[in-house]
Amino acid sequence: MQTLNDMLADSKIFARRDILSPHFAPKRLIARAKEINSIEKALAPSLKGDRGRNLFIYGKTGTGKTSCTRYVLEEVKAIPNSKAKISYINCKVYNSRYRVLNKIITDHLPTYAKRGYGTVDLYEKMTSWIEEDSKILVVILDEIDVVKDLDDLVYTLTRINSDIRAGGVTIIGISNKVSFKDVLDPRSLSTLYETELVFPPYYATELYEILKDRVTAAFRPGTVPDDVLHYIAATSAKDGGDARLSLKILSKAGELAEEANLQAVTIKDAEHASKSADNEIVYDLIGTLPEHHKLVLYSIALLTKGGGSYKKLTDGTDTYLFSGEVYSRYKSIAESMSKEPKSERWYRKYISELEVQGLIMSFESGKGIRGHTKLIKLMYSPTRTKEVLEGELFGKGAAAQ
Numbered sequence: 001m002q003t004l005n006d007m008l009a010d011s012k013i014f015a016r017r018d019i020l021s022p023h024f025a026p027k028r029l030i031a032r033a034k035e036i037n038s039i040e041k042a043l044a045p046s047l048k049g050d051r052g053r054n055l056f057i058y059g060k061t062g063t064g065k066t067s068c069t070r071y072v073l074e075e076v077k078a079i080p081n082s083k084a085k086i087s088y089i090n091c092k093v094y095n096s097r098y099r100v101l102n103k104i105i106t107d108h109l110p111t112y113a114k115r116g117y118g119t120v121d122l123y124e125k126m127t128s129w130i131e132e133d134s135k136i137l138v139v140i141l142d143e144i145d146v147v148k149d150l151d152d153l154v155y156t157l158t159r160i161n162s163d164i165r166a167g168g169v170t171i172i173g174i175s176n177k178v179s180f181k182d183v184l185d186p187r188s189l190s191t192l193y194e195t196e197l198v199f200p201p202y203y204a205t206e207l208y209e210i211l212k213d214r215v216t217a218a219f220r221p222g223t224v225p226d227d228v229l230h231y232i233a234a235t236s237a238k239d240g241g242d243a244r245l246s247l248k249i250l251s252k253a254g255e256l257a258e259e260a261n262l263q264a265v266t267i268k269d270a271e272h273a274s275k276s277a278d279n280e281i282v283y284d285l286i287g288t289l290p291e292h293h294k295l296v297l298y299s300i301a302l303l304t305k306g307g308g309s310y311k312k313l314t315d316g317t318d319t320y321l322f323s324g325e326v327y328s329r330y331k332s333i334a335e336s337m338s339k340e341p342k343s344e345r346w347y348r349k350y351i352s353e354l355e356v357q358g359l360i361m362s363f364e365s366g367k368g369i370r371g372h373t374k375l376i377k378l379m380y381s382p383t384r385t386k387e388v389l390e391g392e393l394f395g396k397g398a399a400a401q
């Protein structure tokens with residue numbers, strides 16, 4: 001649909017810009033036939049009225065997890081008289097056990113879904129509804145890692161299976177966090193990971209196809225040369241194979257060409273767009289962090305950029321930091337700003353939250369390196385992260401965007 005803005009703007013470059021937006025659901029998904037088939041397989045028993053195995057889907061952001069799952073859901077919706085009742089839940093919005101249960105009830109029993117019911121009421125209503133004609137409830141928890149009381153949620157949902165005589169619950173969990181497994185309670189882990197499906201990053205050739213597929217409808221004819229698409233595909237492949245990033249760069253490049261009143265998008269536009277897209281992502285993520293999270297991340301950026309006693313480990317191309325040195329740096333920065341540093345317990349919580357945001361990655365060193373310690377790696381450019389944080393923390397030039 002052309003937005004009012006598009007119509008009024010009478011753009012020389014864009015035909016339908018919304019086609020590039022992350023909310024647009026493409027009809028065709030490139031290079032994901034195998035993954036789509038695995039999701040279909042996982043759902044097939046539910047459609048016949050049997051409880052299937054739980055499925056856990058993970059992979060970096062922009063690898064098509066949400067799109068593929070939603071694609072299969074549309075297929076399933078078109079099947080008549082299916083026993084499966086499906087709830088797709090975006091956990092960024094429904095981020096607690098109560099909210100998830102309430103969302104499931106709202107999806108399927110809207111007349112019951114009034115405010116004021118407790119978890120137990122919701123639970124009982126749900127079990128009797130499933131039992132009455134042996135339904136299979138399929139709960140899809142997208143961005144599952146942000147649920148605050150996830151172990152409780154997983155426990156409650158699987159508990160239903162032992163409390164009912166007929167029907168069942170199947171869970172599909174989706175996470176952008178590849179190392180999410182490590183922080184799960186062992187019981188939740190064995191429940192969620194009955195089967196697992198990994199979405200790999202896209203190759204440049206695949207990203208090129210994804211872009212190419214959108215260009216025809218999103219842009220006016222002849223405004224996006226092929227070498228621009230190749231450039232964007234190559235840059236985003238290098239940056240982690242993220243299709244969302246590719247589309248963002250393409251959209252931004254179109255905007256720059258338009259602002260400059262050009263007839264077509266140039267490689268220069270794509271280069272500039274690529275810088276600002278990366279900046280925007282870091283900027284969005286950092287902007288919403290509480291102060292001490294920012295201070296911890298600032299210490300990580302400073303240590304990664306230079307100083308510190310870090311060692312280059314494994315392949316020697318990535319910089320890993322010891323959790324202990326990050327904590328000491330954080331303490332001294334906080335003190336230098338006359339802020340009371342938080343205890344190590346809080347610090348560990350900040351680290352795991354920064355990891356959920358995808359800003360850092362942490363893992364256990366394994367034996368040998370100073371006994372057993374946590375290693376931390378910054379996921380974005382240390383220079384850019386430092387700049388944005390200084391803008392946020394000290395108001396220096398309000399972060400050169």
Ligand SMILES: Nc1ncnc2c1ncn2[C@@H]1O[C@H](COP(=O)(O)OP(=O)(O)O)[C@@H](O)[C@H]1O
Nearest residue numbers: 022029030061062063064065066067210243244
């Ligand atoms: N295989 C694909 N074909 C076409 N577009 C895709 C494909 N994979 C991802 N996209 C697009 O990239 C963006 C990010 O995809 P999404 O499914 O949200 O990734 P994830 O959930 O893994 O972060 C969306 O705009 C989506 O339309």
Ligand SMILES: [Mg+2]
Nearest residue numbers: 065066067142
């Ligand atoms: Mg997603």
